[in-house]
Amino acid sequence: HTSHRFLGTVYVPEVNWTLMVACLLITAGFRETQQIGNAYGVAVVLVMVVTTFLLAMVMILIWHSNLYLAFSFLAVFGSLELLYFSSVLFKVMSGGWVPLAIGSVLMAVMYFWHYGSCERHKFELQNKVSLGWILQLGPSLGMVRLPGIGLFYTELAHGVPSIFSHFLTHFPAVHSILTFVCVKYLPVSTVAKEERFLLRRIGPKQFRMYRCVVRYGYKDLHKKDDHFDELLIRALAAFIRYESLMESVDEQSEETVTSNGSLESCGAAPPLQAQVDGHTITGSEICLTASSVSSIQRQTPRSLREEEDECAFLIKCKEDGIVHIMGSTVMRARQGSGFFKRHAINSGYSFLRKLCRDTSVIYHVPHESLLHVGMVYNI
Structure with missing residues (x-):
């Protein structure tokens, strides 16, 4: 660019x-x-x-x-x-047939790629895992929790990808901390580092599952020395601190006395984005008055202890190792599909995907910490 x-x-x-x-x-x-x-x-x-x-x-x-x-x-x-x-x-x-032939080939390439990408995204949206399915697994997701941090890469900004349920079915053990990473490119030249990570928790705290949307501009380059893992861990720690602060405010500001002596009730509000320690993160918006704003700095002992324990656990899991988990999907047209769809998916789109660089190469993921999960998409 x-x-x-x-x-x-x-x-x-x-x-x-x-x-x-x-x-x-x-x-x-x-x-x-x-x-x-x-x-x-x-x-x-x-x-x-x-x-x-x-x-x-x-x-x-x-x-x-x-x-x-x-x-x-x-x-x-x-x-x-x-x-x-x-x-x-x-x-x-x-x-005169030469430019028509070249144009036809380029149009076919673009159409096969666009058609296959849309069908793949549609399949992932239709087969994503619901939050209710995750909640019914139990406090520890109903399986062994391995030491370390697992980063599941997905193209979905909302919901849990089907590759996660496929992984649990064939390998009933997951890492102690799970983060679903979604990389998005915005129509701007560059995204500041303090605005790159958008974080949100999935399920209750004991699940230790997060969603992270990583935003890049079209001139931002993935480099081997950009310390992506370190920046992500810092953003997670900042999100944990911010969430603990908001919970403390929730406890202290349910009924806040205003300056004129009246009571103001502050209920739940939609999610917001905030910047903590230079990172843009998400949380729950709290309605605050002047007196309750000053109480943000006074965390309750319980919330402070939970924050310290969770941050210490995050550091320990980081020392145990970070594993990058990526899907290695194969798309196939389901039985009974038409002639055009079979050739567009099984031949055209599959051939173009083989020519593309692997996602791990684009993101410079080290091979020693990479795990591929194979799955067949029957479109």
């Missing part, structure tokens, strides 16, 4: 090398300037037609222009360019 203002301004060196090789192959294959000119003419006119249709959509959806103005623009310029395009179609058999 080369721009701090626009998301789509990118530079990919491999694309330049691919274009150079393609130009050399076309020149060596045609060996005549007339056929190269025909291919160039079809490409230019086709780009003009597509640009006109896209600009009409921008006028309607982005600029909110008058519909009459947008359709008038499309009718005038679109008809002229379609007329030009119909004339260059006579040159398709004389070299």
